[in-house]
Amino acid sequence: MGKLLTIIFIGALLLSSTILYTNTKAIPAFARKYETSCVTCHIGFPKLNSFGEAYRLNGYQYPEDDADQTKDEPVSLGSESYKRVFPKAVWPNDISGKPPIALRVESGFEYDRTEEIKTSFIAPSLTLFSAGTMGENIGFYAGAHLFEEGEIGSLGRAFIQLSNFLEPKLGKNTLNIRLGQFIPNIVSFSNHRGLAVTPYAYNTYSATSEGFSGGHAHGSTSFGLEALQVGLELSGIIKSKFRWGAGLVNGAGSATETNSAKDGYFKADYKFGGMGYDGSESNPDQSGRNWVEKSIAIGGFSYFGSTKNNDLAGPNDLKIARYGININLYWNNSNLFGGWINGNDEAMDLSVLEEKKYDLAFTELNQVVYPWLIGLIRYERAEPENALAIERTVLGFTALYRANMKFVFETAFDPSDVNFGNMVIKLDFAI
Template sequence: MTRSLCGVLAAVTLFIFGFASNASAIPTFSRKYQTSCSTCHYAYPKLNKFGRTFLNNGFRYPEGEDPSYTKEEPTKLGADSYKQVFPDAIWPSDIPGTGPVSLRLINRTNFRPVEPKSSFEFPHELEFLFGGTLGESFSFFGEVEYEHADEFAYGFYLQYNAKPGFNIKVGTVDPAPIPDHMRLTASHFGYLNMRVSDSGWRLRDGQSGLELWGAMDGPNGRGGFKYQFGMVNGQNTDSNDDVDSDKDFYSIFSYKFGGLGRAGGTEAASASSAFWKDNSFTIGINTYNGNSTYGDGFENSFSVFGVFADIWLGRLNLWNATQFHTDDNPKANSLMERKGLASSTEADFVLYPWLIGFARYDYIDSYRGDGVEATKYVVPGLTAMIRANVKVTFEMQLRLDEAGEKKDKYVIGVDFAM
């Protein structure tokens, strides 16, 4: 197996270095501002300090500087003079000057200690991503995702951006404090992957709903506060309807000490090769309260309380997220309360601006005190940004619990966006 793994690694590396010289196409926001993906990304899809500020400003440069950095002119929908005669005219707006669509293709090769010992996933996933701004006060983002022959997913939201401190989002919202879709690894974050009840609900999945959110700078324009309040369906049917009349509610609060201000400033737009630096410490809490339905109408009321921390220090980024679950009836009307615990801790280290080492530990105990050993993973690996929009990842997904014997997995990922 070792010899075959080395052979595939060599072949993939030669292929990518040869291919990458032609991978000059850039995603939507890079085209709009004529800038590199690394302006916003630590190593895509993970955001760096400016990327988070850009997100908090509704996909705009902060401090009203967006027009001066925009290189791809938008298409005007009405003259600015219409503002003077409103409401006797439609308020003017604009749309992206070209189609705001990007493509991401993920290929993977998997190795296991049992049959099949090697497997190609070409492609593992194909994503059509679209995002942009609509005038001064609206923005949008969405994804259509095709994975394997029978897996099709989509998500979209529109948001009103009054200012960084007050925004309203409608569509697909994410109740996770550290989002799974911004991870470096092929392996999903364990802290979001726990399913306690028979309904199959988990914190990782996007939700249909509404979110009120905002971000504000701290003293002297450093760090700051961010809040999110959401109301969601909780569980959807195949036709995207709620399974019942109850709504679920979530909240996320965090405070960042030091580093770039959460609402940003002109400093955020300055060119720097150290795009991965943001000496800061963020701490926060999150909650989720809902109801799930399964089987013959069995209902389960549940709650989640979590804590999380995110440290950036020089070349190191270290974070942890821990979630405590309480379910009052998770198993087919047993009427027996269960408590679960899930936690993820990850360290990412910049060896070079284009080469990042990572290691994560995941702990998942769906039923604390039942005598069954918790699921435990360690996920070490490397991400190499061959170009700003082309990366190669090697990771090991190693099970540490007895039930995970011979379930280790080794993944080589080839990923590009344009």
């Protein structure tokens, strides 16, 4: 079965041919801190397994006893006993002994029959990122795209997470606070934690845009769920299996506020079976394959906001609204997930205020053939109001050459158009 799937994926690539570029993350700084392999948390980086997800949600700390798991001796900024001296002294913490810095290099080769230059090697992108903890329950992440396809890049995510806030009163995992520039927690299917190069239309599509976007997951000019947002987010886990998140952000994916109103969002998920969001596991898989579990998670979200109207006519602000549901099923070596989203954006069309509505659904299967070889197939369909439906299929596979180095082979095409013709082969490594 595994070999057959491999042949299918390779065959599909050979038969088909949009260079699509993503921005994925895996953090070797964590590997150095714990002296553990990338595969402890990832199923073909940057996709996370359940443990990796629990680690992320807990503010880049091991769900249980992070200090015990840390091999890198931290530098104390105050002994733990100084907690007893507070408020007559600063509350103690520590920082990483080794600089928590990592580099990521992405390059590759693309073929696109619709372009004048049909084949090209992709100019390398270089990302510098730093992540970790500053003592107990303070996590941080800072990423800068130094060069993106040969051009000077920009600041990515940069935030602080205060985990287990008010833990003595509220209990562990109940309340986390994130502050800074981040991707809202409403995103269930992030390109930063997915296998595919092609961005999820679920996150990037808008009825005001033309077709499905490729390129950077943050780069869409219209509003997208996965756009970087500046603001404040609260989140937490209740009884291991229920998680929630709510945020208040500048909105519209802009780092600089464009209007006085703030955007707000809320998300909730419940997981049946498998490892809890807090890392607890009632019935762990005995096979030693840390990507395997039998679970299903169901969730929903809503996002409401506004963006500045740049047209001289109409209101000052144009409304943006999204709500949707998501399902994520793990069954042995398979991970089947998908979602439905409804969007309703106000837009000015020839100085007339219009509502641009759409429905979009997608599903994706990730199949672990070997621990180093993972295939994916995705189908996306958007139905904008008053316009024709559009579809996209993505086929590809990830081959881990080493735990921190991979090749991605991928194609994306309109299944109703037999003249599809694009392909990308991407080399990606992080140190």
